[in-house]
Amino acid sequence: MEDRTSQSAPGPHPDDRVKLNVGGKLFETTLSTVRSGGPDSLLAVLSDRPTHDPNPVFIDRDPEIFSVLLSLLRSNRLPSTARRFSKQELADEALYYGIESRLKSAMSPPSFSGIDASVVATIRPASDGLPSAFTAASDDGSVWIAHGGQISSYDWNLIPASTIRTHLEDITSIRRIWPDIAAVGSESAAGLHFYDISGGRHVGSTHWSDPSDPRIYKAQVTAISDSLSSVFASFDCPHRENCVLVIDKSTLQIASELGRQSGGSAKSMVPGKLTWLPERGVLVASSVTSGAFGCSGYIRLWDPRSGEVVWETIEPGSGRSSRFGDSFADVDVDVDEWTLFKICSKSGDLAMADVRNLGDDPWVYLNDKNPSMINRSEGGGDSVIHCYKKQAFVGREGGLEVWSRVEGSENRVEGESGVCEGLYRRNFVDKLKDSERGIIKKIEGGGNRLFVSRENAEGIEVWESSNSSAAVLIT
Template identity: 70%
Template sequence: MADQNSNPALTYDRIKLNVGGKLFETTVSTLRSGGPDSLLAALSNRPFHRDSNPIFIDRDPEIFSVLLSLLRSNRLPSAALRRFSIQELTDEALFYGVESRLRSASSPSPLSGIDASIVDTVRPAADAVPSTFSAAEDGSLWIAHGGQISLYDSYLSYSTAVRTHLDDITSICRVWPDIAAIGSESSSGLHFYNLSSGHYTGSVHWTDPSDPRLYKARVSAVAHSPDLVFAAFDCPHKENGVIVIDKSTLQVSSELTRQSGTAAKNTVAGKLRWLPATGLVLGSTVTSGAFGYSGYIRIWDPRSKTIVWETNEPGSGRSSRFGDPFADVDVDIDDLTLFKICSKSGDLAMADLRSLGEDPWVYITDTNPSMRDTSYAGNSVVLHCYQRQVFVGKDGGLEVWSGEKGLNGTVSSRRQIPESQDQSHEVFLRRNYVDKVENAERGIIKRIEGGGERLFVSREDMEGIEVWESSHYSGAVSVS
């Protein structure tokens, strides 16, 4: 049998590297696991043998040690993100051509609200209290504070800040990957900015030459479809409407609705959602006064500019829980399910958007009676649907409602059909308090939004946005 050392052309499975003066020894298969197009794979293809001199790479040896551990185990060492920023790791991973492996290993686990916990707080460069924010499908984040927007990539690393001409920003919507539509409660108009270049691209104002009352209209909510932008405008004297804007021209194409604003059922929409499966637009608003909560939900067809369905609580809309109007509303666009949270009881109700009627609400019963919330005061409520989960912020507390997962991984719920058809069906879902007591004491929750496998939460008078993720070890049982 020939000796490997006697034949320098015969390759050896192990390879030595000298990175920044520090020696490493690993296997060819480990280096090639970074992908065929990576620098490390190219180095592993060089002819070498047992006595070959180490290959020298003039880079940081400490970060290379982290990346080598990543290639070996497909995980980042637990101390890596404490020693290095994600930007430092990303820069080195790009050099070696293993950035995709780093992204995969550093991405959060699939978001399970029941297992979610705070992993970070993203604070704008100016350490200001965020006025609003927007999360993207890749988990990146735009935070508005004052008249600025700070950008964070999918690693939540700070990218840049864009200064706008507004004094404050209270509405923000990603109408394209790099284009933000923004509005302010203190300035009129809807304004568009290219955040990758920092350039202002245009504005839209709600005007009507035949109606001089329409002036200085401010934006309260924004939504968009692939071709259109929908913006709710509110004039100083309360005349309001939802305006349809053509994305290609940034010009007003039509008015979806116009309301006088003289009553609760005619106030400006505080939320707008476009429903991709139907092409409809859902708007809702909630007002609170001495006599409690009141509000409306309306669904418009932007093609015919007609109301498809509406309800008012309290008011003309019938509800099996009359006297317990909703405090917030949101829609699961994947399941076409509308959710509301009741202002007095704190109960959650759902309605199938495909079969809406006079009273479509089905009230949800928790599968765990010990989790019933009997102390709800109805002071501040925020509702957000994301990835077939319903997140509810009640004052400072955060809870999640989710269905049971079947064998195929889909989320389902158990329905109890009552003997009397005059009673509402009950839907059984699992509810859990996401946060701990110390989390709830951080302040009143003002906004919840999902992005990628993360949940983002802002609180009243709190600097920064909380980042919630599920643990990589959520299935593990701790023994102490």
């Protein structure tokens, strides 16, 4: 008998054509295009049918939006026709087809640069529109906004995802410690509380207590930060006793106590700002209070492992030999550059210090003679500072400016004055009309966005950089 060995059919080729019937409209594309959405996408699964099947795959969805998404798969860009649809419509369809990551990549703003940024949106929660606190995700630019006792979450596309009501009347501090978990505190209620934002439920609380000390009761949270394994929260009692608690993320139980002190003076007030510096393994805490004679406060670095203070400065006081009497109005840390920044309360000067080389007076004062900056206030009384993407953003009353490192420039420090020229360049982020919207109260970066809140102003401003070659902006 003749040996008839059957030959297996050749495998599919990337250029093989695929026909799809979406909502009654016929589309024809290649196998490589439909599979470019990823192996787990719906289109990749449907493309596993035999290529010789003459009947197109039927998908009961909107053909016009599918046309936009198919163009995205082909070119990694959104076509101009995408303007016909809302962000929500595009996101819903991309989620259905399993290609949300491709849409996210195309619609995400370009890398954030302060000198080329503008307000692209203002997020206003449906109720209690005055935000009391907010926290942004560093990876994708999503944001959670506390307003009154509620928390509204907005996804990477700034689309409202959910609103939950907490048991607190007024949330004054919030921190995203897990993708779905927020740590929240209130200056009118005791304890640090943890909420599952996606599930809308309370998952735990932490209270500072000491049965041996009657002064420790009803301690309220003033600031929150976190590391990979711990949550740090500063607690303040009505009797002015205060400390920073280290809380284990996995158990939400207190692991240790840092810097317990009595807040009877400026040098022992409760920290109002906490920042974890991961590369150095230290917690940066600062406190500032203002009175008839100006501002005073401290900056303190703790090692949570030993519980010891590794460096501190008290202003006015120690560490101010070059500019004694001009205490800081606000402090922040550039975690990428290992640099402390402070904005002086009287002069408005910006100073920096290398965390790796802190001493009695480590400050270098930045000087930039940009002539375009002389038409606005130079003071520092109502100033806030936030470091993001190796830039220092300063809010002076209503104005927003950015200090950017000048690459390849020569650092010139003038003797004992501690003034440095040519290291950073200062520019306005905003236009004059932007500065008239109100005093800036908080600045925070997330993803390729900057979020700004203002005194007595509804909502949170969203700032993004422009890019003429970027994907089409959908509003």
